[in-house]
Amino acid sequence: MRAVRRDLLTALRRTPSFIHIRSLAHQSRRTLSSATTSQAADTSHSSVNPDEIAHFSRLSSMWWDERGEFGLLHKMNPVRMQFIRDKVLEIMRDDEGELSAERERNVLQGLDVLDVGCGGGLLCESLARQGGNTLGIDASASNITIASLHASSDPALRFSDSGPSASSSSHTKGGQLRYEHTSVEALLAREGPRRFDVVCSMEVLEHVDNPRQFLQHCAELVKPGGHLFLSTISRTPLAYLLTIFAAEHLLRLVTPGTHTYAKYVKPAELLGFFQAYRSPPSPSTSTTLSTPTPSTSAESAADATRPWISRLYGGVPARTEAETRGIVYVPWNGEWTLVPRGAPGKECAEAVNYLFWVRRPRED
Amino acid sequence: MLTAFRVSKRRVRLATRATRSLSTTANHEESDIVIVGGGPAGLTLASALGSSHAVRDTLKVTLIEAGDLDKVRGWSMQPGKFSNRVSSITNASQAFLQDIGAWDHVGVERTCPIEEMQVWDGISDARIMFSAAEMPSPAGFPQGEMARLTENLNLQRALLRHLASHPTIQLLDKVKLQSISCEEREGGGWPLVHLSDGRVLRARLLVGADGPNSPVRAFSGIQSYGWAYDTHAVVATLDHVPRSPFEPPNTTAYQRFLPTGPIAFLPISATASSLVWSTTPALARRLVASEPAVLADMINAAFRLPEVSMRYLHDRLLEADAPLSASVLRDEIAFRERAHGVDPRSAYAVTVGATTGVPPADADAVPPLVTSIQPGTVASFPLRYNHADAYVGEGAGARTVLVGDAAHTVHPLAGQGLNMGLADVEALARCIHDALSRGGDIGSYTALLPYARERYFENHKIMSAVDKLHKLYAAQSAPVVWARSVGVEVLNELDTLKAAVMMTAGSGRYSSQSAKAVGWDLAASGIENVARGVGAAKSVTDALIGIAGAGVQGLLRQVTSPRRS
Numbered sequence: 040m041r042a043v044r045r046d047l048l049t050a051l052r053r054t055p056s057f058i059h060i061r062s063l064a065h066q067s068r069r070t071l072s073s074a075t076t077s078q079a080a081d082t083s084h085s086s087v088n089p090d091e092i093a094h095f096s097r098l099s100s101m102w103w104d105e106r107g108e109f110g111l112l113h114k115m116n117p118v119r120m121q122f123i124r125d126k127v128l129e130i131m132r133d134d135e136g137e138l139s140a141e142r143e144r145n146v147l148q149g150l151d152v153l154d155v156g157c158g159g160g161l162l163c164e165s166l167a168r169q170g171g172n173t174l175g176i177d178a179s180a181s182n183i184t185i186a187s188l189h190a191s192s193d194p195a196l197r198f199s200d201s202g203p204s205a206s207s208s209s210h211t212k213g214g215q216l217r218y219e220h221t222s223v224e225a226l227l228a229r230e231g232p233r234r235f236d237v238v239c240s241m242e243v244l245e246h247v248d249n250p251r252q253f254l255q256h257c258a259e260l261v262k263p264g265g266h267l268f269l270s271t272i273s274r275t276p277l278a279y280l281l282t283i284f285a286a287e288h289l290l291r292l293v294t295p296g297t298h299t300y301a302k303y304v305k306p307a308e309l310l311g312f313f314q315a316y317r318s319p320p321s322p323s324t325s326t327t328l329s330t331p332t333p334s335t336s337a338e339s340a341a342d343a344t345r346p347w348i349s350r351l352y353g354g355v356p357a358r359t360e361a362e363t364r365g366i367v368y369v370p371w372n373g374e375w376t377l378v379p380r381g382a383p384g385k386e387c388a389e390a391v392n393y394l395f396w397v398r399r400p401r402e403d
Numbered sequence: 404m405l406t407a408f409r410v411s412k413r414r415v416r417l418a419t420r421a422t423r424s425l426s427t428t429a430n431h432e433e434s435d436i437v438i439v440g441g442g443p444a445g446l447t448l449a450s451a452l453g454s455s456h457a458v459r460d461t462l463k464v465t466l467i468e469a470g471d472l473d474k475v476r477g478w479s480m481q482p483g484k485f486s487n488r489v490s491s492i493t494n495a496s497q498a499f500l501q502d503i504g505a506w507d508h509v510g511v512e513r514t515c516p517i518e519e520m521q522v523w524d525g526i527s528d529a530r531i532m533f534s535a536a537e538m539p540s541p542a543g544f545p546q547g548e549m550a551r552l553t554e555n556l557n558l559q560r561a562l563l564r565h566l567a568s569h570p571t572i573q574l575l576d577k578v579k580l581q582s583i584s585c586e587e588r589e590g591g592g593w594p595l596v597h598l599s600d601g602r603v604l605r606a607r608l609l610v611g612a613d614g615p616n617s618p619v620r621a622f623s624g625i626q627s628y629g630w631a632y633d634t635h636a637v638v639a640t641l642d643h644v645p646r647s648p649f650e651p652p653n654t655t656a657y658q659r660f661l662p663t664g665p666i667a668f669l670p671i672s673a674t675a676s677s678l679v680w681s682t683t684p685a686l687a688r689r690l691v692a693s694e695p696a697v698l699a700d701m702i703n704a705a706f707r708l709p710e711v712s713m714r715y716l717h718d719r720l721l722e723a724d725a726p727l728s729a730s731v732l733r734d735e736i737a738f739r740e741r742a743h744g745v746d747p748r749s750a751y752a753v754t755v756g757a758t759t760g761v762p763p764a765d766a767d768a769v770p771p772l773v774t775s776i777q778p779g780t781v782a783s784f785p786l787r788y789n790h791a792d793a794y795v796g797e798g799a800g801a802r803t804v805l806v807g808d809a810a811h812t813v814h815p816l817a818g819q820g821l822n823m824g825l826a827d828v829e830a831l832a833r834c835i836h837d838a839l840s841r842g843g844d845i846g847s848y849t850a851l852l853p854y855a856r857e858r859y860f861e862n863h864k865i866m867s868a869v870d871k872l873h874k875l876y877a878a879q880s881a882p883v884v885w886a887r888s889v890g891v892e893v894l895n896e897l898d899t900l901k902a903a904v905m906m907t908a909g910s911g912r913y914s915s916q917s918a919k920a921v922g923w924d925l926a927a928s929g930i931e932n933v934a935r936g937v938g939a940a941k942s943v944t945d946a947l948i949g950i951a952g953a954g955v956q957g958l959l960r961q962v963t964s965p966r967r968s
Contacts, residue, residue, distance in 0.1 A: 103591070105847060105848040105849050106797065106848065113847075113848075113849045114849055114852075116841075116843070116849065117837075117838070117841045117843055117849070117850075120841040120842050120843070121841055124840070124841065124842075140456070144456075144457050144460070144461075144840070164842070164844065165841065165842030165843060165844075166842060167842075168842040168843075168844075169842040188589060192588055192592075192593070193607075193844070194433045194605075195435070195461075195607070372856075373852070373856070374852075374853075
């Protein structure tokens with residue numbers, strides 16, 4: 040507890056232009072209140088890399104400088120949101136048929152959304168504006184401070200920093216937004232599996248220590264039929280050239296040391312992982328085993344342990360199970376472009392940054 | 404003028420500094436979009452936002468205006484009388500206004516289609532003719548209409564009527580903008596707009612639609628680059644005789660480039676047209692002060708007499724101790740006509756006024772003779788070139804964006820000022836809508852960047868072309884005039900000017916392919932017409948040049964036709 044406080048204070052001191060002394064006490068109190076809920080978790084950050092956290096804590100004050108360190112990330116945000124929106128709508132249309140205009144506008148209305156590694160809350164705010172009841176978690180306390188600070192200045196966000204219970208002003212369209220300083224492991228331990236309709240983790244996978252375990256934990260938090268969105272960088276020479284050599288060393292768009300080449304993950308590796316990955320059978324399934332209809336429950340148990348991706352068709356998964364899409368930065372336009380589905384040269388388009396979506400099989 | 408808040412930059416800065424020291428975050432109202440200025444650009448933005456379901460449902464939009472909007476709502480003039488502030492609304496702008504549902508409220512009986520445009524050089528008489536029949540018109544528009552001349556108040560009234568059906572858009576009029584300050588908050592505050600009635604609005608996005616002296620631009624810290632032309636524009640509403648049944652209807656706009664500046668004649672009805680005469684400040688003062696009959700004759704002469712005589716008349720107007728009387732001017736013009744050997748039966752005769760019987764063959768080469776000036780419509784204002792360095796504010800001026808005259812002021816010779824503003828508004832509304840659909844913060848730099856990227860270069864292109872044209876035609880040196888007369892320079896500028904006049908504003912509605920084809924086609928007819936002008940001197944050369952012109956024209960048509968098919 041005290042350690043957390045010291046970390047926090049040093050982090051805050053490193054961001055002098057941002058935090059006025061007047062508000063320091065207030066800020067630290069606010070973050071501590073959320074940190075207390077997760078203090079048990081702090082000791083068991085299995086996939087969290089302390090060096091990475093220290094790196095991003097140092098940069099935390101820059102999160103909302105749209106022309107600075109995270110400028111490229113700000114520009115990437117609309118593209119990620121487009122992908123999330125399109126994919127969720129597509130699956131909803133498959134399941135429910137034609138959707139109402141209201142649903143088209145607020146895609147995530149009424150859904151529980153988790154953003155793992157939320158950083159300064161760039162994605163979380165957008166998710167909440169689309170109607171999602173959003174929880175952003177990050178292993179860096181100063182990131183959470185910055186994210187909370189930023190969200191509290193926006194009256195349209197139903198931001199609460201006092202835990203999940205607060206629910207006021209239900210007339211606003213957006214979903215609730217909360218931030219918590221915790222790890223995905225601790226969250227899973229506390230909340231249990233099958234908690235969220237949508238789990239996102241953007242540009243995080245290439246920063247964690249044990250990606251396999253990290254993916255498992257994220258996947259377990261997804262409700263049956265829910266969505267898991269990832270974005271990361273592929274492990275190709277081109278990716279090294281652009282994201283490390285050019286962006287970090289040559290152009291200094293990003294602080295050197297932000298990325299580690301060996302931690303990059305290829306799309307095929309993610310697809311492979313979810314071809315093999317089966318969700319653990321739910322506790323409710325095991326209780327239904329004792330009910331008088333053993334045949335159906337046995338069936339659903341079998342369903343539950345189906346792999347998330349049943350098979351690949353020439354390296355490509357079925358549209359309803361998973362999808363990978365490259366995103367390419369176009370310097371002369373100054374913006375990111377989502378490579379259209381079915382565009383030629385899919386491999387090349389996904390050689391650097393790409394988005395990944397997979398759906399947890401339904402259990403009905 | 405409704406849009407302009409006459410607040411000097413320095414006063415805004417001082418006020419900003421003063422309020423920054425006070426922490427006034429307590430009593431403020433939240434508003435997602437605050438539009439400053441209830442002119443055409445501001446009202447169109449409010450209308451466009453109101454017509455979008457997504458925006459209407461999620462965002463609170465407030466427009467503030469110092470003037471009384473009820474006056475605009477209740478504006479009406481008797482038929483035949485017209486306001487002196489008019490704009491030619493391009494088809495692209497009109498399509499946008501139709502999309503948002505505002506055009507239906509325009510009193511169309513008070514507007515006039517422009518089907519043809521004749522532009523000629525004051526010294527060499529080289530002439531370019533643009534005809535709408537040569538360009539493809541977008542779906543839903545009558546073929547052969549290139550723009551529609553509309554009184555600004557007619558458009559503003561239509562926008563207000565349209566806004567009446569969208570009560571969620573809050574219109575605050577008769578309230579002045581006292582100052583704008585930046586909220587004190589860690590990590591960048593939002594703009595606070597202090598109003599004269601004591602209210603404070605906290606804006607997620609502050610839109611400056613507040614004219615050339617934009618207080619929003621001053622707050623945002625955006626510098627602007629420009630200069631004042633040594634030119635004033637004289638505007639007036641002109642009464643004239645109707646065109647006879649043997650002539651084309653009054654749907655042709657005329658513009659003559661005199662060395663002192665272009666004079667334009669814009670049709671607004673069968674018997675009335677609007678004048679925009681750019682000239683030297685001294686001449687403008689004299690023209691405005693002179694009696695209506697003198698102004699009418701000066702206008703008639705300016706479209707007809709050779710340049711050397713116009714220079715003489717200008718001098719007479721300037722040197723006279725007492726204002727020139729109508730009869731003296733008449734005598735002067737009659738003398739100049741005799742000296743030049745102007746046939747009294749031709750359309751170029753001012754004093755005789757051949758208005759009955761069969762019209763002369765060249766009747767459509769000049770506008771109809773002005774008979775009187777509508778009372779109270781004569782005014783003049785200085786012309787400027789001004790372009791803001793950026794359209795989106797940053798740092799302490801973050802969450803601000805500029806549209807219309809607040810972003811750019813342009814010479815009126817191509818009639819593009821309002822159209823550029825409407826195109827800005829269309830792009831900004833689309834940008835806001837897109838950001839909203841992706842859960843973006845519409846006040847953020849990232850969300851607004853597509854707007855700036857879409858409009859900045861586009862506006863810059865038009866503004867530079869117009870600026871260059873102004874300077875080119877103001878030149879009197881022999882090589883420039885020669886180049887001008889044979890159309891070399893004119894052809895260079897033609898493509899851009901044409902695009903500017905007809906279709907670029909509100910871009911994105913025409914494919915670049917067809918725009919290019921149109922450009923070539925117009926170049927072809929340009930050569931024809933220039934050739935005609937030069938050839939008028941000698942009939943032998945006329946035939947020769949005619950053949951050459953037709954040859955080049957045929958070649959160009961051949962080049963373009965496969966592309967258009």
